[in-house]
Amino acid sequence: MRHIAIVGSGPAGYYTAEAALKQWGDEVRVDIFDTLPVPFGLIRTGVAPDHQSIKAVARRYESTALTRNVRFVGNVMLGRDLSVAELQELYDAVILATGAPHDRKLGLPGEELPNVFGSAAFVGWYNGHPQFAGLHPDLSHQTAVVVGNGNVALDVARILAKSEDELADSDIVAHALAGLHDSAVRRIVILGRRGPHQIAMTPKELSELAKLSRAHPVVDAADLPPVEADAGLDTGLRKSLGHLRAFAANEDNRPDDVTVEFDFFAAPRAILGEGRVEAVEVERTRLVDGKAVGTGETYRIPAGMVIACIGYQTSPIPDVPYDEQGGRFANEEGRIAPGLYCVGWARRGPTGTIGTNRPDGFAIIEKVAVDIPGDSGKPGRPGFDTLAERRGLQVVKFTDWQKIDEAEVAAARTGAPREKFVEVDKMIEATGRV
Structure with a gap:
């Protein structure tokens, strides 16, 4: 069994998870981490609100998210709740798909x-x-x-x-x-x-x-x-x-x-x-x-x-090499260090379309397959769950997101698809777990 951690639940993250499923089938477990309690990254918060047809690509990511091999781990921030080094101890590969969220x-x-x-x-x-x-x-x-x-x-x-x-x-x-x-x-x-x-x-x-x-x-x-x-x-x-x-x-x-x-x-x-x-x-x-x-x-x-509107840059993460000029993680075709990778805008900078992230995700999984040919014996998902319980992390899962989604749709003004929660506390409250 291979254990993969993907940090970032936007297009690059979900395309990479899709690639991992196609590469290893039932022999992989993928955890997709996000700082927010809601998935899909720039599909939710970057794509223009009047471009609903583009936002519909989230349905594809949902089909990946609902497989038992893939898990959404929301409301968990790298650097606040755990470190890259800790993720690397738990997972065979850590793939940074954090995008470029800063101006x-x-x-x-x-x-x-x-x-x-x-x-x-x-x-x-x-x-x-x-x-x-x-x-x-x-x-x-x-x-x-x-x-x-x-x-x-x-x-x-x-x-x-x-x-x-x-x-x-x-x-x-x-x-x-x-x-x-x-x-x-x-x-x-x-x-x-x-x-x-x-x-x-x-x-x-x-x-x-x-x-x-x-x-x-x-x-x-x-x-x-x-x-x-x-x-x-x-x-x-x-x-x-x-x-x-x-x-x-x-x-x-x-x-x-x-x-x-x-x-x-x-x-x-x-x-x-x-x-x-x-x-x-x-x-x-x-x-x-x-x-x-x-x-x-x-x-x-x-x-x-x-x-x-002159471009974006990736957020630096402690102990991860960073390319200041490129505004992205320092990498060689997606490889940052042994067991540590980046994909999407975090790898190449803010270029290309949403669809550009799909071949990028498949390419990085091919590299992971070469670098990590077998089971390393790392604890993966169960190991993270133990850490999360010990630290009292309030992890939001995809089933929780579905409750948030349902509440947003129910709150929509006439003719609109949803009314988004704009406060993290309100999102978590909508899960019914508070």
Whole structure:
């Protein structure tokens, strides 16, 4: 029998568990640990609340979770409740699938002003992550600046721009819906250091901006390269450019609309204000060998809020080698140290889609199979249970999560799939074990 501990219950964690089942069948036991009492990681707290079709992938993870070989171990934090070394004593392999839950810093003057957020925090606020539920962003200003040219920037801009009716069938949490209801934001500026050919925005997400009831996207046609320059691009990027060109050509906009403005070749240089955000100083850029280089021309965008969507980094764990520059665990193709591995964003950084984690999980299990060819005699699950009882850990199992899930669905407002608990204590209370 092999005993595998996976730390992190998001896509990378569950795809890795699925791979372990296919590799060893009934000869493996997998425990999936998570700090929160609820599983599925960014599917729950990262994917936009109005993208319910994407969240449906959790049903696949549920089928893995319900096998007797796999167990969810929620409400257990590495570093607080037990250490990596202790896990390694108990399990044949420990696989870190912790994702990249922390924001990269802008590194700009004024970044510490109130109402400047990273996307992990802001997205966590409207998705009900317990760490960010109390964020209280100030939406009383007319203009918000979103920094970044990827899909997360589009998600943030779209949620800010949507009407309450458009969010009715999403699982956005109540406190965020109330805050957006009272929002004064009418201008959303998306800053990108480079140009349209360098965006990381996919066609589907761009197309959604054209379907908003009270908002319209704005692109300056002068920022767009000639159509013939699109010829060498991949199909997805060409489609994305097609949407940007359509936005630039659209003049049928109501003056009372919310605007989502794309400001290309624009690098933020400072966030300005006395005690609060008042403006963003921006420098015009040009491309030199594909890199954005400042031109010296600067201007200011009056704004009351800034949201940086420039990437994420993995949380360091004591005694685990860490790659500061890459914002991930130091590893060689997923191997960190004997018996210790990483997978998903914790291995490669925040790149790829949800589905990218599946081959990643299968690849790491192949390495585990090579490194640990037989039963090492480690105690595995029974050993952890003994430790948890000795320390009085309040472990949440998948059957407990099902009770939380049932309670959230029952509490949903009309038309919505659920109303999430945003406090850990409330989640545990819903299990009926308190």
